[in-house]
Amino acid sequence: MSDLALRSVDLRKTYVGKGAPPVEALSGVDLEVRRGERVALLGRNGAGKTTFLRIASTLLRPTSGTIEVFGLDADRLPERVRPYIAVVPQEGKPFFHLTPREQVYTYLRSRGLGRESAHARTDEALERMGLTEFADRLSITLSGGQRQRTMVATVIATEAPLLFLDEPSIGMDPFARRSVWASFRALSGKGSTILLTTHYLDEAEALSDRLYIVERGKVIVNGTAEQLKRSVGGTLKVAIARGAREAEKFRSFGETVADGETLTIVVHPERLGELMDLAVRSGLTTTVGPVTLEEAFLRVVGRSIDED
Numbered sequence: 001m002s003d004l005a006l007r008s009v010d011l012r013k014t015y016v017g018k019g020a021p022p023v024e025a026l027s028g029v030d031l032e033v034r035r036g037e038r039v040a041l042l043g044r045n046g047a048g049k050t051t052f053l054r055i056a057s058t059l060l061r062p063t064s065g066t067i068e069v070f071g072l073d074a075d076r077l078p079e080r081v082r083p084y085i086a087v088v089p090q091e092g093k094p095f096f097h098l099t100p101r102e103q104v105y106t107y108l109r110s111r112g113l114g115r116e117s118a119h120a121r122t123d124e125a126l127e128r129m130g131l132t133e134f135a136d137r138l139s140i141t142l143s144g145g146q147r148q149r150t151m152v153a154t155v156i157a158t159e160a161p162l163l164f165l166d167e168p169s170i171g172m173d174p175f176a177r178r179s180v181w182a183s184f185r186a187l188s189g190k191g192s193t194i195l196l197t198t199h200y201l202d203e204a205e206a207l208s209d210r211l212y213i214v215e216r217g218k219v220i221v222n223g224t225a226e227q228l229k230r231s232v233g234g235t236l237k238v239a240i241a242r243g244a245r246e247a248e249k250f251r252s253f254g255e256t257v258a259d260g261e262t263l264t265i266v267v268h269p270e271r272l273g274e275l276m277d278l279a280v281r282s283g284l285t286t287t288v289g290p291v292t293l294e295e296a297f298l299r300v301v302g303r304s305i306d307e308d
């Protein structure tokens with residue numbers, strides 16, 4: 001079997017609808033995920049993440065290009081691929097007339113798992129996602145976050161070799177998100193491969209070994225969070241309150257971004273003293289911290305938007 005859990009080569013998708021202009025959602029995506037890896041797919045709304053996941057999980061056909069799951073062509077052999085994968089789709093909902101316990105159990109049984117293991121795995125997944133208390137209530141009576149937890153429980157219970165998770169922790173509270181992270185780590189510890197999308201960049205950082213940034217249907221970054229941060233020109237971030245109006249003064253220190261009235265600058269540590277001096281002389285208040293993945297993302301994607 002292939003060393004790669006997932007591989008796409010020059011993957012393209014153009015949506016064509018009656019009476020509407022065609023939409024080129026993917027314009028040649030090359031992506032590889034090794035077995036056991038946890039990879040995050042990041043990008044702005046409409047970048048093409050869901051389109052990619054839907055093609056990779058055999059729910060949608062590409063316009064052209066190659067998509068392979070464990071070396072099998074996912075477009076030509078969807079039935080062979082499906083047993084290896086499990087999906088949390090974007091905006092998926094549990095069946096409203098089932099309880100979380102029934103939802104998870106039924107799904108496992110439909111995948112061919114025996115009664116005993118299905119019961120055991122159902123209990124474990126519900127417990128992991130903090131659903132034990134709500135396990136026997138109809139999904140329709142659950143809160144939004146509890147329903148989303150049910151979706152995640154359903155998929156982690158499969159222990160499938162390759163999991164596709166499209167914004168799995170959306171709407172979850174910070175505790176629930178951490179349970180999701182712990183579950184994904186445990187699964188990848190057991191050998192599962194994970195490809196997820198998220199707009200929570202702290203989550204991407206906490207969870208992924210590597211990340212891709214997609215912008216307008218193309219990969220613009222492939223690397224670790226650390227590499228991405230380094231690529232934006234420094235590891236420290238200085239936020240200058242009310243500094244946005246005086247951005248010009250600070251340009252020479254690094255890339256500046258105005259966020260409301262606040263100006264943030266990414267700097268190399270060796271230039272920090274000089275920058276602080278200038279800020280103090282200008283009567284401005286500064287806060288210094290490490291560069292976050294979110295800042296690096298804003299800069300890298302921002303640059304790419306500017307170039308177009």
Ligand SMILES: Nc1ncnc2c1ncn2[C@@H]1O[C@H](COP(=O)(O)OP(=O)(O)OP(=O)(O)O)[C@@H](O)[C@H]1O
Nearest residue numbers: 015017023025043044045046047048049050051052
């Ligand atoms: N069924 C469809 N028909 C036509 N265009 C579509 C369809 N589905 C998606 N698109 C378009 O394809 C592009 C990519 O959409 P996609 O859902 O893959 O983005 P995304 O990266 O998942 O965004 P988000 O972060 O908002 O979930 C967008 O321009 C979107 O409007």
Ligand SMILES: [Mg+2]
Nearest residue numbers: 049050051090
């Ligand atoms: Mg999406």
